[in-house]
Amino acid sequence: MGQAPVVYGQSERPPRGDYTRAASDYTCAQNYAAYTETDHDTYRRLYARQSALLPGRASSEFIAALPALGPHERIPRFEDINARLMPATGWQVVGVPGLIPELDFFRLLAARKFPVTDWIRTPAEFDYIVEPDIFHDLFGHVPLLFNPVLADYVQRYGQGGLKADRLGAGEMLARLYWYTIEFGLIREPDGLRAYGAGILSSSGELVYSVESPKPQRLPLTVERAMRTRYKIDTYQPTYFVIDSLQQLFDLTEADFEPLYARLRGLPEYTADGQILAPGL
Ligand code: PHE
Numbered sequence: 001m002g003q004a005p006v007v008y009g010q011s012e013r014p015p016r017g018d019y020t021r022a023a024s025d026y027t028c029a030q031n032y033a034a035y036t037e038t039d040h041d042t043y044r045r046l047y048a049r050q051s052a053l054l055p056g057r058a059s060s061e062f063i064a065a066l067p068a069l070g071p072h073e074r075i076p077r078f079e080d081i082n083a084r085l086m087p088a089t090g091w092q093v094v095g096v097p098g099l100i101p102e103l104d105f106f107r108l109l110a111a112r113k114f115p116v117t118d119w120i121r122t123p124a125e126f127d128y129i130v131e132p133d134i135f136h137d138l139f140g141h142v143p144l145l146f147n148p149v150l151a152d153y154v155q156r157y158g159q160g161g162l163k164a165d166r167l168g169a170g171e172m173l174a175r176l177y178w179y180t181i182e183f184g185l186i187r188e189p190d191g192l193r194a195y196g197a198g199i200l201s202s203s204g205e206l207v208y209s210v211e212s213p214k215p216q217r218l219p220l221t222v223e224r225a226m227r228t229r230y231k232i233d234t235y236q237p238t239y240f241v242i243d244s245l246q247q248l249f250d251l252t253e254a255d256f257e258p259l260y261a262r263l264r265g266l267p268e269y270t271a272d273g274q275i276l277a278p279g280l
């Protein structure tokens, strides 16, 4: 589900996209002529189902920003989205054939370029797809790139990723991405809401994450999120909750280098919150 590049390494299947089309930074032109009527219809139906589920479940910032994606009867053109997105926050979406290596992903984010997979799932994958497709990437991620606070957070995440790579801390930082940008929850005056793209693009998990009594919901701390492993093939057993997007920004402001050093000596948690003995 996640664009989190660690998924690239965890996937047992080769990625689906055609990587021969990609430039050396992994970006490619959106192959708009290749979309079939079925593809456009899949996008339209996914968008309709998902937008009907948003009230009472998606964060108010997300709901406010969603119309900026533009018409949803057909797959949008990246250039049309960029005509609105660039003036709003200086971000742009760029096409990619699918998941890309971690370092290239960080480089694009640091340059305020959000990689969007250009192909869409088949009708048989309507309810669930393992890899991110254009619907996950556009509907899940792009609306909040119109929000100035989240827009800055994602860029700083990319810059932090380049640093984490030098420090050998990529996995810890990938967990923070997973538990915020992909699966984050936010406490609003009217209740719990989702702001993470992996939740917002999934009909099942959008309902589950905010309404089910089963998962554990913890207040976000960077330390706990970085120590918590995650599952890519089930609903999350643990979610981390923030009070505002500004809080997310503030919690991640400090230099992570000393934190990485300290966390290396501490035990990790399983995705469902069991503490693991050191070294397991
Ligand atoms: N503060 C982090 C660092 O020093 C960078 C970062 C910012 C990482 C925001 C994630 C999100 O590495």
Ligand code: FE
Pocket: 001, 002, 003, 004, 132, 136, 137, 140, 141, 182, 197, 198
């Ligand atoms: Fe994603």
